[in-house]
Amino acid sequence: MNTPVTYGARIRFFLDPTERLNHEAESLEIKLDGISWRLEPFGNGPENEHPRKINEANHLVLTARGFSSEETAREHGARAKAALSLCGAILRIGIDVGRDSSDFVPTDYWKEQVRQNTGKQLHNDLHGLTVYPEQPPAILVHGSVTPTVARCFERFEKSLVRAHTTAAQTPRLQLALELYARSHFEISVRTRFLSLINAVEALAVQQERSEKACVLVGQLAKLVQGSDVEPGDRESMHSTVARMKRESIGQACRRTVESHLGKGMYGGKEASQLFGQCYDVRSDLLHEGDVPDSTQLLRGLAGDLDRMVADLLVADVGLQAAGSDGQQAWGWTCPRVRSRH
Numbered sequence: 001m002n003t004p005v006t007y008g009a010r011i012r013f014f015l016d017p018t019e020r021l022n023h024e025a026e027s028l029e030i031k032l033d034g035i036s037w038r039l040e041p042f043g044n045g046p047e048n049e050h051p052r053k054i055n056e057a058n059h060l061v062l063t064a065r066g067f068s069s070e071e072t073a074r075e076h077g078a079r080a081k082a083a084l085s086l087c088g089a090i091l092r093i094g095i096d097v098g099r100d101s102s103d104f105v106p107t108d109y110w111k112e113q114v115r116q117n118t119g120k121q122l123h124n125d126l127h128g129l130t131v132y133p134e135q136p137p138a139i140l141v142h143g144s145v146t147p148t149v150a151r152c153f154e155r156f157e158k159s160l161v162r163a164h165t166t167a168a169q170t171p172r173l174q175l176a177l178e179l180y181a182r183s184h185f186e187i188s189v190r191t192r193f194l195s196l197i198n199a200v201e202a203l204a205v206q207q208e209r210s211e212k213a214c215v216l217v218g219q220l221a222k223l224v225q226g227s228d229v230e231p232g233d234r235e236s237m238h239s240t241v242a243r244m245k246r247e248s249i250g251q252a253c254r255r256t257v258e259s260h261l262g263k264g265m266y267g268g269k270e271a272s273q274l275f276g277q278c279y280d281v282r283s284d285l286l287h288e289g290d291v292p293d294s295t296q297l298l299r300g301l302a303g304d305l306d307r308m309v310a311d312l313l314v315a316d317v318g319l320q321a322a323g324s325d326g327q328q329a330w331g332w333t334c335p336r337v338r339s340r341h
Contacts, residue, residue: 005135007131007133014058037063081097121133122141172205196309217242271311274301281297
C-alpha cells in the first residue's frame with residue numbers, strides 16, 4: 001500500500017541586520033490558525049554540530065509539514081508569508097520575506113545523482129516560500145554566485161583626488177549620492193530599482209511652466225475656488241491645481257537627465273528614453289503593487305539604470321563619468337551552497 005504524499009511549506013526570510021528575536025531556544029513552535037510552524041535559524045539541522053540559537057541569527061526559516069496537498073501547503077504558506085510581512089510593520093522592523101526566487105538552480109543531473117546515492121529528492125530553497133513533497137525525503141539547497149569586482153587601486157586613488165577637487169556638494173546631491181549608495185546594499189531588486197529612481201528625483205528641481213500654461217492654471221484655480229463642491233474637496237482640488245504651475249516631478253527628472261547626459265546611450269537607449277521607461281515602471285509598481293514578470297523586468301533595467309544614475313551624479317558636479325572602458329579585474333566567487341534536510 002502506497003503511503004500518501006504529504007507536502008511541506010518553508011519560508012526563508014531575513015531580519016534587519018541590526019535586529020534579533022530575543023529567544024534563547026534553537027527552535028520553537030508557533031501556532032498559526034491551528035497549524036504548527038517551526039521557527040529556527042537558517043542552517044540548523046541534524047548535520048550541524050553547533051546549531052545557533054534564535055537570538056543569534058537574522059537569517060531564519062519558518063517551516064510547517066504534513067499538508068495533504070501541494071495546494072493546501074501553498075495556501076497556508078502564502079498566508080504565513082503575508083503575516084510575516086505585516087508583522088514587520090507591527091513591530092516597526094524590517095522583515096525581508098523575498099520574492100520566492102533564487103539565483104541558484106540545481107541541475108537535473110545533480111538532482112538525479114542525489115536521488116541515486118541517497119534516495120532523497122533535491123529541491124531549491126527559495127528566498128521566500130518553498131513548497132515541496134516530503135516523499136521521498138527532501139534536501140533543500142540554497143546557493144548564490146556573488147560577482148566580486150577587484151577595482152584598480154590606481155583608478156580608485158585618481159577618482160578620489162578628482163572628487164576631492166569638486167565644489168561643496170549641495171544637500172540635494174548629498175541625498176542623491178546616499179540613495180545611490182544605499183541601492184547597492186538592497187537585497188530586493190524592487191527596492192534597489194526604486195532607490196535609484198529616488199536618487200534622480202532627489203536631484204531634480206521642478207521648474208515653472210510657460211507663461212501661457214500658468215495663466216491657464218490660474219483660470220482653472222479660480223474655477224475650482226468658485227465651485228459649489230464640498231469645502232474639503234474644493235480646497236484639495238485648488239491645492240492640486242495650484243501645483244500645476246510647476247512641471248511634474250517626472251518631467252523634471254527627464255529634463256535633468258537630458259540636460260546632464262544629452263545623447264548618452266544606456267542599454268541601446270538614450271538616457272532620457274531609458275529613464276522615461278524606468279519611471280513608467282516605477283509608477284506601475286507604486287500604484288498597482290506589481291507589474292507582469294517584474295523580477296525579470298527589473299533585473300533587465302536595473303543595471304542600465306544604475307550606470308545612468310552614476311553618470312548623472314558625476315555630471316552634476318561637472319566631472320566626466322569614468323565610463324565602461326576603464327580596466328577592471330573581474331572575479332567570480334564559487335557558489336555558496338547550503339543544504340537543509
